[in-house]
Amino acid sequence: KLFHLGMFEIGRPLGKGKFGRVYLARERNSNFICALKVLYKSELQHGSGVEKQVRREIEIQSNLRHPNILKLYGHFHDSKRIFLILEFAGKGELYKHLRKENRFPEWKAAQYIAQMASALRYLHRKHVIHRDIKPENILMGIHGEIKISDFGWSVHAPKNRRATLCGTLDYLPPEMIRSGSKDNYYNEKVDLWSLGVLTYEFLVGEAPFYEEHAPLTQRRIARADMTIPEWVSKEAKDLIRKLLVLDPEDRLPLEEVQTHPWIIKHCVKGGDRAVKATK
Ligand SMILES: O=C(Cc1cc(-c2ccc3c(-c4nc5ccccc5[nH]4)n[nH]c3c2)n[nH]1)Nc1cccc(F)c1
Numbered sequence: 001k002l003f004h005l006g007m008f009e010i011g012r013p014l015g016k017g018k019f020g021r022v023y024l025a026r027e028r029n030s031n032f033i034c035a036l037k038v039l040y041k042s043e044l045q046h047g048s049g050v051e052k053q054v055r056r057e058i059e060i061q062s063n064l065r066h067p068n069i070l071k072l073y074g075h076f077h078d079s080k081r082i083f084l085i086l087e088f089a090g091k092g093e094l095y096k097h098l099r100k101e102n103r104f105p106e107w108k109a110a111q112y113i114a115q116m117a118s119a120l121r122y123l124h125r126k127h128v129i130h131r132d133i134k135p136e137n138i139l140m141g142i143h144g145e146i147k148i149s150d151f152g153w154s155v156h157a158p159k160n161r162r163a164t165l166c167g168t169l170d171y172l173p174p175e176m177i178r179s180g181s182k183d184n185y186y187n188e189k190v191d192l193w194s195l196g197v198l199t200y201e202f203l204v205g206e207a208p209f210y211e212e213h214a215p216l217t218q219r220r221i222a223r224a225d226m227t228i229p230e231w232v233s234k235e236a237k238d239l240i241r242k243l244l245v246l247d248p249e250d251r252l253p254l255e256e257v258q259t260h261p262w263i264i265k266h267c268v269k270g271g272d273r274a275v276k277a278t279k
Contacts, residue, residue: 008036015093019043019054024088034073037084041077054082057151060128068119070139070149089149090142095135103205106233110266113199113239115146117257120195123154124188124254130154133194134171135201169217170207171197174246177218189248195257196243203232208244222246235262235275 011024014035020043025036044051061072071087091097094112098104104112116133123130132153139149169177173193175186200208208226211217220226224246228237239262242252257263261278264271 010036014088019050022086025085033088035086035088037086039082039084041080041082044082053152057154058084060151060154060156064123064126064128066119066122067145068115068147069122070147086149087147089139089147091140091144093136094138094140094146097140098135098202098205104202106203106236106262107266109199109202109236110263112146112202113195114258114263114267116148116195116198117254117263119148120191121254121258124191127156127188128154129156129186129188130191130194131176132171133191133198134168135198168207169214169221170210172221173248174222174224175248177221187248189251192243192248192251192254192257193245196240196251199236199243200226200228200240203236203240204229208240233262235260235265238262 007028008025009028011026014022014024016022020037020039022035022037024033026033039054044054058072058075061070062074065071070089073085073087075082075084077083103109116138120130120133128151130148130151130153132150133148137148137150139147141147171194173186173190176190197208208228209217209220211220224244226244228240232240239252239257239260242260243257245251252260261275265275266272268274
């Protein structure tokens, strides 16, 4: 209730999230620094799916506590606006770092994927499917740790829903783009596919199924039609190939992602010796 009483000093805009703008903010009493997101109720058509989606996002994100998931500390509203008190991520948007560096070295990509696997395990244990894992939805903390920041498409599993998706197709798994089939049934294994796409994009600098025209992207996804450049290490290739598998049941479980030789090699002290020992 601290925030309700205190007032915020608003700093510079941090970015235009969906629905609203996010500002650097400091809570006067405590000097607590946060990211304050302002959503205009007028922009959330009453009774529309959007209002329900915002409510669900608040519900989901308020109950999550994990170092690699951006915290939603609280929310409040006035007659016109809804305010979200979000964790401030000191190093901003991950995709900007990716675009600037073009691609990440294997040790950095492996550490990010290990953190994502840890966050996804936490979400799946709470029966939350994220469904929208992509660089644009990841922020970076002051120590370089990454934080999943957007739960706009997350749902409680299992869900039979016709997801009207917008934005990039690149990260969608085959079972979510397979149109026509009445039951768009899928489960948390959709996040394993997206983790594979993320691994590829971190290492190669572009998405594995990217095509100029969406129908071509869809076709390549449906066939898991990708080529991994030969300069990617064989351990990294192995992990990507075990996540970008058409049958959701055959995708590598998160527990095995965290113990994969590529992850061990880069994330555990002496991990490379451990991997050599398995040779
Ligand atoms: O909309 C979001 C996700 C979201 C988070 C953010 C966001 C954007 C930027 C930042 C930053 C940040 N740190 C920076 C450092 C340097 C440069 C830019 C930076 N942005 N920290 N925390 C943030 C949080 N925008 N949108 N959540 C949400 C939750 C409940 C309901 C709802 F409608 C939305």
